[in-house]
Amino acid sequence: MEMNQYLEVFIEESKEHLQACNEQLLELEKNPEDIKIVNEIFRSAHTLKGMSATMGYEDLANLTHQMENVLDAIRNQKIKVNAEILDVVFLAVDDLEAMVLSIAEGGDGKRDVSAAVSKLKLIEKGQSPIQFETKTETAAALAGPSPAMKSTYDEFEWTVIQQSKEQGFETYEITIALRGDCLLKAARVYMVFEVLEKIGEVIKSTPSVEQLEEEQFDQEFSVTIVTHEPKEDVEQKLLKVSEVEKAKVSSLLLEELRQHEQETETEAVSSSSEAETLLAENQPKHEKKAQAAKQTSNKTIRVNIERLDILMNLFEELVIDRGRLEQISRELNNQELHETVEHMSRISGDLQNIILNMRMVPIETVFNRFPRMVRQLARDLNKKINLEIIGADTELDRTVIDEIGDPLVHLIRNALDHGVETPEVRKANGKNEEGNVILKAYHSGNHVFIEIADDGSGINKEKVISKAIKKGIITEQTASVLSDKQAYDLIFASGFSTAEKISDVSGRGVGLDVVKNTIESLGGSVTIDSKVGQGSIFSIQLPLTLSIISVMLVEIEEEKYAIPLSSIIETAIIKKGDIMRAHNQKVIDFRGKVVPLLSLKDIFDIPSDQQESEFLSVVIVRKGDKMAGLVVDSFIGQQEVVLKSLGNYLTNVFAISGATILGDGQVALIADCNALIK
Known part of the structure; x- marks a missing residue:
């Protein structure tokens, strides 16, 4: 078997093992005493460790080995499973997924996993991983911004900073940390930049603006800004942005900057020399890996969605001409022309199916992020919730997939916050303490249906109508003749919310109107069915394709x-x-x-x-x-x-x-x- 075949098998099997780890860890949280589940996770981790070591991916093998040690201690009943431990194992799985993704894209699979490894070692010793976080945060506070987050500046940026200093402006390097459970990171970044641009001029961001917009960062990023505002005011304004956990503002001194730039240049030269030496010593091995990655990528290619759009537009013109030819053929009544046009219609029909299928993506690419999200939200809300996903292999057009993620996030957060009751309330009402949320997708004709169902408290029609009258959305006369479904539709009105207490999860009076607008802009519709005390079903109908x-x-x-x-x-x-x-x-x-x-x-x-x-x-x-x-x-x-x-x-x-x-x-x-x- 060629090296590229090994690499392809390694990538595919690694993804399967990591997906299995994610699923089994969620199961383990529900059944912490079930050693069979631990054994399943251990087997996946052990196989992944062996494959990684064989392929020469040391960071991957080391982290998996440390995870394996913790799992071994759990199955031998030296450690008892709790949410704190599972949080760390989930963190390790996230790191492993990032490394496998790097390898799949032709990278080296290297990553700084010291935080996850240190926490896993503490767990293995029977200590709390929170100890590591406390020590790390204290050290970070003393050390200031980490070298990885420090920005380096080109000549133009350096000139701007110097001239700003001369004109009396302050230059600040700001390290911003978003909350760990922040779901729409790009939106928060946009809000941060909106605040900064009102008070000064942004010189640089690390990572770049493009990477921040595509959420290619963990929780932290840094921005350099010139402004007249005092340091404390800048910090206070940033902390007002929702889901910003930390905003550390430090003045940028010219002497420190010069020294840092010199150190960076020295490190770059040193790293370059080391890399050249290493490459010379291991030439055959590196060549094999590079060749294998290259050959693997030849089997599947990444195509920019804009190119597919251009292809689709050209085909649309072909469909118009096909219709014209069919009409001419009928008018002339020429047998040979009729047969040729009929054949062309069949061929173009097949071509149409291929082009549409190229744009079709399984909805699991959106659904896969929800089990972890629900787990975290349930913990934040002190609720017990079981998420069931049905029909994740249902396919949708790529343009629809790109747009449907945020509306589904809003609806699931709404179901968890407003729909499912707390364990105490459910128990008092004779229900199981654990609430159920079902996310289901299926095809019907030329449409895809997505349903979000919960077995919570349902929608209180009287409460909705009362709030709508108070907000001036409807009159009392209109309210008296509303059917149940018409009343439920009122929750899609702009600014409508029945939440008595505003929370970070939902209930800010925004969200569901955006959901409806987004779905209708895609040519779809959303309906609600609900029974008080039994739960609600939000049903979304979407077209398979938009063109x-x-x-x-x-x-x-x-x-x-x-x-x-x-x-x-x-x-x-x-x-x-x-x-x-x-x-x-x-x-x-x-x-x-x-x-x-x-x-x-x-x-x-x-x-x-x-x-x-x-x-x-x-x-x-x-x-x-x-x-x-x-x-x-x-x-x-x-x-x-x-x-x-x-x-x-x-x-x-x-x-x-x-x-x-x-x-x-x-x-x-x-x-x-x-x-x-x-």
Whole structure:
């Protein structure tokens, strides 16, 4: 077997073992006395240690060995499992995952794991890992900013700092630490920079701004700023930013800076010499590893999402031309042309599936972060919560995956904070002390459904309505006729919150309106079902892809409109005499249900000289459990079309989600059924 095959197997198996460790550690927390679970984790760690040592990744092998020692002590009942110990083992697994990721990307797998190793050694000796944290923090306070976090400056930055000093500005190096449970680190970084830019000029950040935006840092980062503000004021303003745990501001002295720059240059030359010597001594081994990493990366390539977007746009143009060719073929009635176009349609259909599949990503890439998040939040809230994930292999378009993460975080935090009760309350209500949260994804037609269900206290309709009236969202007259689901929808209103006490988890009166807006901007919808005392279900409906959709083309006067097939139940021809009126609205009896009729001619203000015929063509559409009948002149047929936006000048057109170019060059507007059904 070639070296590259060994490396590929090592990376894949390491990921599997680490995923198993994560899952089994969460199980161990629920069943701390179960030695079988400890044995499973030990086996995964032992295998990973052996593989790492064989491949020459010493940092990985050493950390796994130390983790293995702790697990061995647990299974031999020398140490008793508790949350404190599991926190450290989770930290070690995070380090291992980072090293394996580095190797998979062609790196050397090296990482500073001294903090995790020291804590594991204390646990092995039967001591508390908190002792290590206290010592480390004291030493860090005495030593000042760590060399790793100190910034180095280029000539331009050095000149700016010097000139600022001459003009009476202060230069500060600020080390900022976010809380360990901070979930949206990039958002906090943005807020920190917003504060700093109001009081001065940011000269440099370590890591870089790009890395901070992509959350490529642990919890700490440093920023250099020039300002007139006193040091204490800068610190106080930064500490007001939510989830900023520490803001250490130190003045940058020119003498220290010069000395630091000289030391950095010396270290760089020394490190470079050592690296060259080491490379010369171990040339064959290094060549093999580099070649193996290179060959492994050839089997799978990382493609910028922008390139896939360009490919998709080109294919969309091809779909438009395909429609045009199909129409020409029908008009000319040439057999050879007809066969060629038919063959091209099949080929382009296969190509379409391949391009769409290239953009499809399993939703587990989003779901995988939630078990650890729920564990931490449950501890912060002093609640016992079991998270069950179903359908993590369900696939979604990459653009949808990128956007859906934050809304799901909000909904899960909301379920934990507002939904699931504390163990004492659950016990008093005759429930199991441990609450259940189910995160489920599944396909249905051209849609993906994601459900977040909890068995908590449910939504109190009266409390919601009372708060909505108080906030001026609805009037008392409107409140009296609201159904349960309409009342639940009020929690999506901007600034709405029923929380009596504001917490760090949720209840700040923001979040759920953003959730709804984000989901609807993706062409989806969110609904709520709840029973007081039994729990709630938030159901999200999303399209599989956002660019090519199947529609029913209809005609109104001489204009063509497209209605998405995903919204259509069926089409029907009805007699004018079957139309009834209820609450000043035209309605029909559709299979035992009263369905309102909407005339697209009236809604889109299409001029007409024709008189209505005895029979009407109706498209029955739905949004959740609501239905409506759209009256049109005639049906043209089903077609796959490319969804194009209306541009920046037509952003607020009612009930139109976009447009498409048909085969004959005409533009057809795409009706937004979600906006039509209220």
